[in-house]
Amino acid sequence: MDRRSVIKNAGLAGVLAAGVAPAVHAQAAIRWRIASSFPKSLDTIYGAAEVFAAQVKAMSGGKFDVSVHAAGELMPAFGVVDGVQQGSVEGAHTAPYYFFGKNECFALGCAIPFGLNSRQMTAWMEQGNGMKLMREFYAGYNIINFMGGNTGAQMGGWFRKEIKSVKDIKGLKMRIGGFGGKVLERIGGVPQNIPGGEIYPALEKGTIDAAEWVGPYDDQKLGFNKVAPYYYYPGWWEGGPELDFFFNTKAYEALSAENKAIVTSATHTAHVFMQSRYDALNPAALKQLVGAGTKLRPFPQDMMSAAFKEAMGLYEELNAKNESWKKIYADYNKFRADQNLWFRFTEMSFDRFMQSQKL
Template structure:
């Protein structure tokens, strides 16, 4: 992929596409695609990223390239979208790679892994650190062309019926958690459950599960978790950022005119930026409302964080020893992460720490 070309074109927004639209409308074919989302329409920020892509693509092609969006369950189940794209049942889907770690834990690099990258570091890895090339090579085996399409930023650590006072409180805890956070917590005694968004609240309400993590204040409030669980923990150390992606059937992508391919890439880049901007705005007031309604905010203890960190990297080494696909991405990814932490620890962290100390006008 030509990363710099991607970024240069994305930086001018869809203005360039809009200028080209009349010429495209005269000569290019009419194409209709179906997009299957892993998310319900009620989660308007995360679901909307796919709508943003469709709107920009349609506008930039003078209506010639039309992508119809289907919420989770309307065409295929939310967790069945990858296979639907791979097999050509639908042309594309909007989802999170870590939903498919049952096929291969390597999928998680396209979303988040515990104690991994924040959203800025993830973007740097993808577009300048070799990550996109590594992921594109991995996804070829699944007949998929992947494009980053959204990020939530660092997520919360979830809702718990009981307070977590010691590491022992994790033993036997039944928790809905996605991605590699589940296997890591399982090593600490948690019983992880993979449950799609629409089914989480009933499971928590009925006591089928004891805890749940989803995204953050805005989405969690919409799903009503605060009504049945009192304690809200942070941070979601398994998701220092959580990237969403557009997965496209490889053959269908290759059949697109080159102009359409670029417009689609650019539209995803716009949606990628917009999603986190929306969450960064909406989470603020949602967190205030939750706290005012009685939610008890708690930070994970150093004991829990340290134990989870140790188990995470032990697990990654085990994956590397038995999974060549994981190892091929993990080794350069790990070096990139260590280098980024060195840089972010010099300027970014010191700036953030001081600014936070002055919040509310304090000096």
């Protein structure tokens, strides 16, 4: 009797009695690399990828190992999409709006000026049509996306000189991430897209006049207060920027159903980690910055109004020339209108009252 017949007819007890051990195929260990767009020194925005990697390893019993590589280790900060698309790495952790030069729709997966706040962005992605629409778009780049964190509304950045009106923006060279630069340009500014690790020397040398990054916790680490005294708010171009994990489609589809579930769960953990950590750490950092002499200022109202008008005009122009943008933005815009109506009666009213109280 051959081996196959023994196994088929005898059952486990019979097989063992016959001294024939059934073949056991252990699942092969998986090794992935994630290229980050951020330096290790920024423990929260970079750290979200480390949280993801740790969760994947723990949930898989060590069989699924993910290594995280800071910007510049495997590829430049702004080269990570090409790396995932080409399969040079299995994944990336980045801010999608960095890549709006490929297609403006990358910005919709992260943040656009006067867009959704962080809670609204998560709601659009998870419960609205956001994830479906963005995955349809990213499929054209051999990428599948997962939420990878949110910073919450950001600060408006550091300025070497005071901004008293929109007129002061004319000719101003500012490091501004993603899509916001297109609107800044329309109100007279000169946008510069510079990786986080290179901002300080550019601001110190006067190569740029202003720079934004995230908020007090990161900005204090990067030392911007040492070379620019004015700290403006709010970051109207980043009301709720979502970071993403981008995975190579072929690498992701090769995973078992169990490992796909692990990836999904781990990205959700990383997503919550990032904003909760920023929300916890930003208040103390802001107090320290102001205590050390930082001059906190709101953007002038005429600048905010001019930027809003130009942003809406830009979106209309894109509707006319970019079919993918038109399709995704139509859904985004409707969702934003409904969310703002709801938040008007709830979040905004509650927050405004609470922030006026002495606790």
